[in-house]
Amino acid sequence: MPEVIIYTTSTCPHCRSAKEYLKSRGIRYLEKNVETDSASASELASANIMGVPAFKINGEFIIGFNKNRIDELMKYDVVKCPGCSQKLRLPAGKGKLRATCRNCGHTFMVTT
Numbered sequence: 478m479p480e481v482i483i484y485t486t487s488t489c490p491h492c493r494s495a496k497e498y499l500k501s502r503g504i505r506y507l508e509k510n511v512e513t514d515s516a517s518a519s520e521l522a523s524a525n526i527m528g529v530p531a532f533k534i535n536g537e538f539i540i541g542f543n544k545n546r547i548d549e550l551m552k553y554d555v556v557k558c559p560g561c562s563q564k565l566r567l568p569a570g571k572g573k574l575r576a577t578c579r580n581c582g583h584t585f586m587v588t589t
Contacts, residue, residue, distance in 0.1 A: 481506040481551075482533040484521050487513070495530040495542040502548075503555040503564040554589045 483499065483506050485492035499506050509517035511529060521531060524538055532539040534550040554569045556576070560583030567574055567589050577584045 480533075480535055482509060483507070484509050484511055484517060484526075484529050484531040484533075486511060486529050489529050491542050492530045495532075498542070498544060498547075502551070503566055504547075504551060556587050556589075558583055559585055 511518040539546050552569050553566045558578035561581040563580040571589050
């Protein structure tokens with residue numbers, strides 16, 4: 478799974494929306510608040526990025542909340558387990574896959 482870092486501030490409404498979007502897609506992320514963490518602020522500045530939200534997905538930066546670009550870089554689908562409704566992340570565009578839920582152990586077929 479791609480590594481996702483989101484750079485935020487405490488008061489940014491777009492940052493809140495971006496985090497809600499990531500959660501809704503089942504995307505795990507590391508949040509770095511540039512207001513409270515000077516090292517995170519330095520990371521962004523060294524990449525010549527001055528605004529938030531900013532994302533770093535597998536080493537590539539996205540400036541601003543761009544859902545299409547985030548999805549493109551993630552390249553996986555989120556499906557619900559029919560046994561327990563747990564969200565599972567599966568590779569996108571792979572056709573029929575056999576999936577096993579880590580939560581309940583249910584095995585099922587899904588098309589991505």
